[in-house]
């Protein structure tokens with residue numbers, strides 16, 4: 001049986017998604033972006049990946065975050081994305097803001113990791129092939145490399161833009177001093193850094209305390225938060241144990257040992273606060289990150305459209321009363 005051609009929802013830009021300007025740039029990003037780190041690799045059913053991506057786009061999510069090694073099966077999330085692009089999204093390419101990255105281990109030997117020009121140049125070409133794209137909207141250095149001269153990594157980013165393989169560049173997880181150097185270098189080479197990407201959530205506020213967020217905002221660079229739900233901890237996913245198929249049940253990036261009974265008690269308190277705001281815990285956790293005006297967008301992961309449907313409602317209620325904020329901070333006292 002041939003599959004019906006996908007037609008995006010006519011009301012996708014009137015369905016409630018909000019868009020924020022990305023630093024001092026012409027780009028607006030949806031406050032919720034969709035991440036492909038988990039659940040889009042070769043072990044995930046293609047039909048589910050397709051449903052999630054279509055649901056996202058039909059609800060105004062135009063920003064998709066990938067990296068060369070997302071899977072599991074390095075490269076397979078990009079391959080899934082490529083198949084979905086070919087089968088469903090080709091007519092909508094100009095409505096999409098697509099990101100990929102290189103910086104972590106991708107292929108064996110000395111040229112498939114870190115920040116050399118050799119690695120980044122080869123990786124972007126591989127990513128474009130897998131994703132079946134002519135260019136990505138943003139290409140990131142996925143991590144700071146203490147051994148490669150920063151100029152080498154940054155010049156490779158500049159040249160990737162000059163060669164038309166990406167429209168913008170970004171950096172992810174760079175320490176604050178290197179971040180400032182990167183902003184200056186990129187600006188002086190006519191390729192201002194569009195986005196800084198790092199972890200930011202209720203349980204991990206390092207970017208707010210170590211100056212990363214302020215530096216980005218002073219430089220006119222947007223900030224996009226990853227793991228805004230702490231990989232699912234800041235949701236109802238683990239309130240009654242560890243469900244089969246959940247990320248903690250796989251024990252790779254989120255380990256069962258992290259879910260101590262003390263932590264879960266605190267999460268229960270947060271859940272009650274969320275309910276008093278008429279939100280789910282996932283919604284409240286995302287709203288909290290978005291309440292920081294230095295944040296352009298949060299990248300959520302999900303393993304079902306139901307989770308995404310829950311999470312996107314966060315954009316409706318991003319303000320908090322001082323009393324709510326102090327209840328949240330009290331619930332997490334001593335651990336953040």
Ligand SMILES: NC(=O)c1ccc[n+]([C@@H]2O[C@H](COP(=O)([O-])OP(=O)(O)OC[C@H]3O[C@@H](n4cnc5c(N)ncnc54)[C@H](OP(=O)(O)O)[C@@H]3O)[C@@H](O)[C@H]2O)c1
Nearest residue numbers: 035036037226227228229230231232235246247282301303
């Ligand atoms: N730059 C970097 O170094 C870096 C690092 C990490 C991530 N990222 C990017 O950020 C994206 C998001 O990271 P993340 O996946 O850790 O994000 P996250 O949004 O903190 O966690 C996602 C997980 O939370 C659970 N979940 C999501 N919505 C839920 C809901 N409404 N109710 C209950 N559970 C829910 C799901 O777990 P289950 O799968 O168990 O259902 C989902 O897979 C990645 O896909 C990637 O694009 C970038």
